[in-house]
Amino acid sequence: MSDPLGAFPRFPLAHVPTPLTEMKRLRASLGPSCPPLFIKRDDCTGLAGGGNKTRKLEFLIGEALAEGCDTIVTTGALQSNHARQTAAAAVAAGLRATLVLVDMVPYDGEKYRRSGNRLLDDILGADIHIIPPDGNPVAVFKELMADSAAKGRKAYFTPAGGSTVTGSFGYAAAYIEIADELAARGIGKSRIVHASSSGGTQAGLVVGHCMRPDGPAVHGINVYRLDADSMKADIAKLAAATAEKIGIAAPSADAILLEDGFVGPRYGVPTPEMVEAVELVAQTEGILLDPVYTGKGMAGFLSLIQRGAFAQDETQVFLHTGGMPGLFAYEDEFLRK
Numbered sequence: 401m402s403d404p405l406g407a408f409p410r411f412p413l414a415h416v417p418t419p420l421t422e423m424k425r426l427r428a429s430l431g432p433s434c435p436p437l438f439i440k441r442d443d444c445t446g447l448a449g450g451g452n453k454t455r456k457l458e459f460l461i462g463e464a465l466a467e468g469c470d471t472i473v474t475t476g477a478l479q480s481n482h483a484r485q486t487a488a489a490a491v492a493a494g495l496r497a498t499l500v501l502v503d504m505v506p507y508d509g510e511k512y513r514r515s516g517n518r519l520l521d522d523i524l525g526a527d528i529h530i531i532p533p534d535g536n537p538v539a540v541f542k543e544l545m546a547d548s549a550a551k552g553r554k555a556y557f558t559p560a561g562g563s564t565v566t567g568s569f570g571y572a573a574a575y576i577e578i579a580d581e582l583a584a585r586g587i588g589k590s591r592i593v594h595a596s597s598s599g600g601t602q603a604g605l606v607v608g609h610c611m612r613p614d615g616p617a618v619h620g621i622n623v624y625r626l627d628a629d630s631m632k633a634d635i636a637k638l639a640a641a642t643a644e645k646i647g648i649a650a651p652s653a654d655a656i657l658l659e660d661g662f663v664g665p666r667y668g669v670p671t672p673e674m675v676e677a678v679e680l681v682a683q684t685e686g687i688l689l690d691p692v693y694t695g696k697g698m699a700g701f702l703s704l705i706q707r708g709a710f711a712q713d714e715t716q717v718f719l720h721t722g723g724m725p726g727l728f729a730y731e732d733e734f735l736r737k
C-alpha cells in the first residue's frame with residue numbers, strides 16, 4: 401500500500417528513526433511484576449533541543465511553504481517547547497517566527513521567566529510577544545496577522561502545540577515507525593504511553609493505529625486540562641478529522657485512552673510525583689525528562705505499572721516527547737542546595 405501521508409507537503413527536519421531502547425535498570429527498580437519497558441527517544445528528533453514538535457513541524461512548515469507563507473505565527477505558555485521548536489524550524493526553513501507567549505502558569509520559580517525555552521526563543525531570534533494571564537491572545541493574533549499582511553507578508557498560523565490535522569500527520573507517521581521497529585524485534589503485544597496535552601500527538605498516534613491495527617495500543621496521560629472528558633472529546637474530534645483527511649475510517653471513541661490524575665493543581669505547576677519520576681529515570685537510565693510533560697507523564701506511567709494496570713506480557717513503550725530545556729526553568733524543584 402502506498403504511504404497515505406506521502407501526498408502532503410513535508411519539510412524534512414527530524415532525525416529519524418529516533419532510538420528505541422530498553423529501560424532495564426528502571427524495570428529492575430520496579431520489581432519482578434514489571435512488564436518489559438522501552439523508551440522511544442523523540443527527545444532526540446534534533447532541531448534545537450529535540451522533542452515531539454519536530455515531527456509535527458515537518459508537515460506544518462511543509463504546508464506553510466506550499467501556501468507561499470513567509471512567517472509562522474504560533475502561541476503557547478512562556479515555557480512552550482512548541483514555540484521554541486517552531487522558532488528553530490522557521491529558521492531552518494528561512495521563515496520568520498512570531499511567538500505569542502501567554503504568561504498563564506501560576507509558577508514563580510526564580511528562573512521560570514528567564515531561562516529554559518524562554519531563553520532559547522531569544523537565541524533563535526524569534527519575534528516575541530508576551531501577554532499577561534488575563535490578556536486576549538485572539539486579539540493579539542488578529543493584530544499580528546493584519547500587521548503582517550499590511551507589510552506585504554503572508555503569515556501561517558498554527559495553534560498551541562501545533563495540534564491541527566496537518567500537525568497530527570507527524571505522529572501518524574511516528575506510529576508506523578514504532579510499529580515497524582517493534583515488529584522487526586519480534587515484539588507483538590505492546591502499548592505506547594505518552595504525555596498528552598494539546599492532543600495532536602495522541603490523535604496522530606491513534607490514526608497511525610487505524611492504519612496498522614496490529615500495532616501497539618495508544619495510552620495518553622493527561623498533563624494539561626482539569627477537565628479530562630472534554631480533552632478526550634477534542635482528541636477524538638482531531639483524530640477523526642485527521643483520519644478523514646488521509647482517507648481512512650475514523651477511530652472508534654474507545655480508542656482514546658486518557659489517564660487522568662497526574663496534572664496536579666494546574667498545567668505547568670510541579671507535583672511531588674513529577675519530581676520523583678524525573679529523578680528516578682535520570683538516576684536509573686541516565687535519561688532526562690521534563691517538568692511539565694514527560695515528568696508528569698512518567699509519574700502516571702509508573703503509577704499504572706505499580707497498580708498492575710498492564711499485563712506482564714505486554715511490552716510498554718514510553719514515548720519521550722522531549723522538553724528537557726524546561727528543567728532549567730524549574731531549577732528550584734531539583735537543585736540540591
Ligand SMILES: Cc1ncc(COP(=O)(O)O)c(C=O)c1O
Pocket residue numbers: 451452480481482561563595596597598599600601602690693694721722723
Ligand atoms: C515535551 C512535550 N511532551 C508532550 C507534549 C504533548 O503533546 P501534544 O500537545 O501533542 O498533546 C508537549 C506539547 O507541548 C511537549 O512539549
